[in-house]
Structure formats: C-alpha cells, structure tokens
Amino acid sequence: MKITVLTGSPRANSNSGYLAGEFVRGAESAGHSVFRFDAGRANIAPCRACNACRMDGPCVQRDDFWLVRDHLLESEAICLCTPMYYFGFSAQLKTLIDRFYSINGKLATPRKAVLIATYADNSPREEAPMLLHFDVLLQYLNWQDAGRLMCPGLWPAGAVQGTKWPEKAFALGKNI
Template sequence: MERREFLKKSALAALGTAVAGTGIVQAFNHINDNESNTDKMKIVVLTGSPRKNGNSAYLAEQFIKGAEEKGHEVFRFDCAFKQVEPCRACNRCGMDGPCIFNDDFQELRPHLIEADMVVFAMPMYYFSISAQMKRVIDRFYAINGQIKGASKKAAFLMTYADTAKKEAEPMLVHYHTLMDYLGWTSVSEVVASGVWTAGSVRNTDYPQQAYQLGRSL
C-alpha cells in the first residue's frame, strides 16, 4: 500500500508547484508574516555536503543562527560525516520499527520523530540531491509510520554552480514530492545558484535569506 502510494501521490502537482514557484535568485517564504508564532520549535537540520566549509553548510549555519536567536532548539546532523548505511530493503522494520543497522542514524532517529521542522541543506550533484543526503533520507523508511502524516514544517536550502533555473527543477520536484508524500508543510526554499567554490556563497545574498528564514520562524 505504501509503495503504491509513493508512486501515485501527486507528482504532477508537485511539479507544477516547483516549476511555477522556482525563482533561482529568490527565497520563497510562505510563512504568514502577520501570524505571530511564539511557540519554540524543535528543528532538525540535515546537511548533505562533504565540504565542511562549503556553500550549503554556510546556508545551514546562517539558518541555525537565525532560528537559535528566536529561541528554537536545533539539532544538526551532518550526513557526510556520519556513518549511515544505505537502506538494504530487508523490510525487517516494516516501515515502522527497529532497523537492522546500529549506526549513526540511531542518533538522528528520535530527533526526526520529535521534530517540529526538518531542514534539508545540500549541494546539487549531477542535477540531483547529494548521495550523502539521499542515504539518510532513505533510512526514513524505518520510521515512516511515525513521521508520515506528522505535523511538521520543512525547508530546503540548495546550492549549485550553474545558473539555469531548469537545472534546479529535479531537486525541487523531488523535495516537493517528498513533502507531499510525508504530509509535511514546506515553508521555504533557498535556491542558491552560481556558487561553485567552497564559500563563494558568502558573496551573495543567499546567506541573508537563510538567516531571515531562521529568524522568521
């Protein structure tokens, strides 16, 4: 049932949203500015680059700075520096149970389940999300029953070297389709184009967008 749902969920709707809403030089913040929200959130930030001082890591840092200034509790998990096995599809977990692997995902698991918000920060690798990030997302499988349909917010911070909007679409479609499947609400995407060398994003206004996103929560 779950697998069928993976496929039949509204990929077309997500595509429409991403294509219509993807301005590469903009961050899209769908938060209602008029809505005062004093609730402190538990936020998980997943980073997906092997470059410690890279562009997506810097966006994540700026987001965290803003969120912590507003009193939110942030748990950061650097996927590229953790030992997380790729899902083996043994289905021992039944999509809602213990995983056969006793690795660093165990550290993340309770935070993901409890999180009010999950932020994905990563570089584009060959027009897609980085393998370091995907490996961790695939392990959501063992907690699928606990996170699917849970009331969570999400945000997406991505960096890439080229500037063509079209090239960012596969990652955004992936993200929106995942959000649609999980039933999480995407509040914002920061799509940082034209950044190649580690740290070059610092010379753009994308870090400010990420910071403002954190502050806006």
C-alpha cells in the same frame, strides 16, 4: 519549536553547510531549539530493503542513523541543506532520507520543512528535479513547505560567503 537541520555536503567550508549555519543562527535567534546533523560526514549505510522494520520499527543497521533518528521524530520542522549533485540531492543526504523508511509511519505526520541548496550553474531548469523531489516528498510525508532557497552560481567551497544568500538563510530560520 524543535528543528532538525540535515546537511548533505562532505566537503570542508561547504556552501550549503554555511547556509545551514546561518539558518540555525536565525532559528535560534527566534527562540527555537535546533539539532544539526551533518550527514555528509556521518557513517550512514544505504537502506537494505530488508523490511525488518516494516516501515515503522527499529532499523537493523547499527550506524549513525541512530544519532539523528529520535531528533527527527521529536522535531516540528526539518531543514534539508544540500549541494546539487547531478541535479539532485547529494547521495549523502539521500542515503539518510532513504533510512527514513524505518520510521516512516511515525515521521509522516504534520511538520514544517525547508530546502536549502547550492549549485554551480545558473539555470532554473536544472533546479526543477530537486524542487519536484522536495514537493513530492513533502506531500508523501504530510509535511508543509516552509520555504526553499535555491542558490545558483556557487562553485568553489566558501563561495557563498559575502553573497546575499547567508542573510536569506538566516531570515528563513528566523521566520520559520
């Protein structure tokens, strides 16, 4: 399979970015080809809702969305890796997701999807908004849930290293 991994953290030595790397290693070890796009460090503007694309045409904004656009469309699986920011995906990742609008017609076809998220607290209740968002997004796009990894208790950059989560991210990639 071709897989696109989208990451949403802007910081160096990011926890979710590290797990994305482990997911990639796992997927590649199983023979998949992976394209990783770090939305947290890319130049991606918010959707302007101009509707020039009519949800299925070229976006008028010329920015880094074009670096990932075709990879998304060619992928049989998409992996979203993000820090939890105020109980949701990071704005950096959400901004990219909003730009799906211009390829919505072609993107909403059967694909697998994975969610990997890191957060500082330790509360299943706080995970609920992201999990629900992921659920509804997948239902809307006609994508199939291929696994979620919600990783609590991770505050400083790099905290995920040496925990059980990297191995789990690797396994998710390997078994997708």
